[in-house]
Amino acid sequence: MARLLIVDDDPDARRLIGLVLRRAGHEPLYAEDGFRALELMEREQPDLVILDLMLPGMDGFEVLEAMRQRPSLATMPVVVLTAKAQLGPAVGSKPMNVHAYLTKPVSAETLVRTVQEVLTEVQIPASGERWALEIACVESWPGCVGELLAAALAAALAEHAPTLLIDVEGNGRGAFVFDLEPRMSLEELEAGADPTRGLSAPRDGLQVWSIDRPLGPALVDRVAERLTSQARFVVWMPGDPLGPVAARVLPRCQRVFLTFESHGPGLRRARAVLRGLEGIGISLPAVEPVWVRRWAVPEPWTEAQIRHRLNDVPIRTWPVDPVTAYRALQEGRPIHEIEPESPTARRIREWVEELVPLI
Numbered sequence: 001m002a003r004l005l006i007v008d009d010d011p012d013a014r015r016l017i018g019l020v021l022r023r024a025g026h027e028p029l030y031a032e033d034g035f036r037a038l039e040l041m042e043r044e045q046p047d048l049v050i051l052d053l054m055l056p057g058m059d060g061f062e063v064l065e066a067m068r069q070r071p072s073l074a075t076m077p078v079v080v081l082t083a084k085a086q087l088g089p090a091v092g093s094k095p096m097n098v099h100a101y102l103t104k105p106v107s108a109e110t111l112v113r114t115v116q117e118v119l120t121e122v123q124i125p126a127s128g129e130r131w132a133l134e135i136a137c138v139e140s141w142p143g144c145v146g147e148l149l150a151a152a153l154a155a156a157l158a159e160h161a162p163t164l165l166i167d168v169e170g171n172g173r174g175a176f177v178f179d180l181e182p183r184m185s186l187e188e189l190e191a192g193a194d195p196t197r198g199l200s201a202p203r204d205g206l207q208v209w210s211i212d213r214p215l216g217p218a219l220v221d222r223v224a225e226r227l228t229s230q231a232r233f234v235v236w237m238p239g240d241p242l243g244p245v246a247a248r249v250l251p252r253c254q255r256v257f258l259t260f261e262s263h264g265p266g267l268r269r270a271r272a273v274l275r276g277l278e279g280i281g282i283s284l285p286a287v288e289p290v291w292v293r294r295w296a297v298p299e300p301w302t303e304a305q306i307r308h309r310l311n312d313v314p315i316r317t318w319p320v321d322p323v324t325a326y327r328a329l330q331e332g333r334p335i336h337e338i339e340p341e342s343p344t345a346r347r348i349r350e351w352v353e354e355l356v357p358l359i
Contacts, residue, residue, distance in 0.1 A: 002119055005029045005046040007037040007063070008081075009055050013104075017050065017081075020108045021115065034058030038066055041073050042251045042281045048118060053082040064098070072251050077122045079114060081106060132164075133359045134234045136253045138241035140270040144259040144292050147173040147237065148325060148335045149318065153257075154235040155334040156352040158206035161232035161359060165206065168223060168249065169239025170214030178202040179332025182210040189219055195226045207231070214239070220248045228252075232359050242276045250277065254358065256287045259318070261294070262301055267309050274313065289315045296322050316351070319343040 004026050008014045011032070018028035029046055031037035034055050041049065053060030060082065067073040081102045099118040102110065135153065139146035151174075154165040167174025172182045184198030189211065199207045209227060220238075228234050238249040241258065250256055256277070260270035270289060277287055291306055293299065307315055320335070324344060328335040336345035 002047040002115075003027045003029060003044065004115065005031060005037065005040055005044070005049045007031045007034070007049060007055065007060070008052040009033060010052075013052075017111070020111055024112045024115070026115070034060070034063040034066075037063055038070075038073075039281050041067070041076060042070070043283075043286050044254065045072075045252055046076070048115065048122075049076060049078045050081050050115075051078050053080060072248075077118055079118055081111075132228050132231050132234045133255075133355065134228065134236065134253045135255045135257065135355070136236040136238055136246075136250055137257045137259070138238060138246060138250075138273075140241070140258055140260040140273045140289075141266040144261055144266070145320060145325060145335075146259045147177050148320075148328060149257060149259055149290065150174070150235050150237050151177045151328075152334040152336045152348045153352065153355075154208075154233070155203070155206055156336060156348055157233040157235070157355065158203065160352070160356050161205070162230070163206050163233040163235065164227060164231040165208045165235045165237070166223065166227060167208070167210040167237040168215050168220050168245055169237050170211055170245075171239075172210050172212050174208055174237050175200065175210035177329065177332070177334075178208055180208060180210070182212050184209075184211055186211060186213040186215070189215070189223075195223045196230075199227075215245060217244050217248045220245055224249070224252065233355070241273050247280065250282050251280075254286065255355070256282065257290050257316075258287055259290045259292050261292050262299060262306050267306070271310060274310070284313060289313060291315050291317045293317050293319045294322055295319060316347075318347055 004021055006014050006017050006028055009032050014030050018030065021028050029040055029044055031040050035058055051060050051063060067076060078098045079100045079102065080098055081104060083104055099121060100114050102114060137146045137150035150165060154163050157163045165174050175182045180200050180202060183200055198209050201207050236249045236253060238246040240246060258273060260266050274287065277283060289310060303317060321344060324338050324342065325335055327338050336348040339345060
């Protein structure tokens with residue numbers, strides 16, 4: 001199954017094209033104009049775009065030009081599906097990564113066959129296994145146990161399918177939380193070493209990649225290109241959610257878990273992070289704020305009041321016992337395995353049950 005973005009301002013056309021492609025085993029996404037299309041491309045990273053050229057506001061030619069200028073979209077394959085009158089200018093222009101041109105109306109057989117041929121050409125599976133589901137865990141404030149959440153999600157997901165925990169924040173926490181040492185240094189990576197040499201396997205189905213110092217964006221891209229095809233789930237630890245590394249990682253992810261605490265600085269920083277991510281096209285529902293509810297700390301506010309202080313965005317609540325968190329770090333085990341029947345562990349299992357059907 002491939003994820004296909006259908007860009008057309010005609011709702012009936014979107015619906016019919018989506019129905020045909022869904023019956024062929026694909027997952028359709030929809031955009032009604034060029035601005036929305038670019039937003040979804042950055043956030044959802046579809047396998048292929050089906051693009052009408054006659055769009056309001058930003059037409060299809062401008063969408064192609066914008067894709068050409070964005071590194072994260074520059075290689076995304078496109079099938080142009082447009083009126084016959086627009087086809088001549090499209091073919092005669094210099095579109096980037098347009099693999100096929102179709103005119104409206106198009107038969108279901110031709111559409112499905114063309115999509116299949118393009119997916120095969122660019123080596124994206126059109127049925128069976130999908131690309132990995134990529135998730136990021138970031139902290140709005142230091143100490144918001146982002147590494148514990150990442151480790152717990154990765155370990156729990158590994159019980160269902162091969163999973164990678166990729167720590168590119170450069171502090172080694174992804175390895176340390178499993179009582180491991182990073183197996184690759186920044187110097188080795190900069191010298192051209194294969195990123196797979198940095199993998200460790202703390203348990204069946206789970207591999208961890210971590211590094212001792214922060215990476216540059218280009219090295220992050222190389223790590224992603226080499227590693228992410230090896231698993232069904234990828235959990236990223238990109239560090240500062242508004243930093244240059246996260247700017248490379250987060251647009252790849254279908255889910256971004258943003259941990260925060262309810263003290264004043266934590267809430268203010270969480271609001272700032274949500275605004276900053278929205279400014280680069282990453283927003284709800286892809287971003288999910290996670291309130292780390294410390295059991296031993298009295299909370300002056302209710303969950304509803306905290307939501308209000310975050311401008312009424314939906315939040316998840318993760319109850320965390322500081323003693324259990326300390327034991328997890330002391331023993332080098334995911335926190336949900338320390339007390340398997342605790343609210344902490346139950347919440348991890350609930351979230352994993354939501355994520356597993358997405359692959």
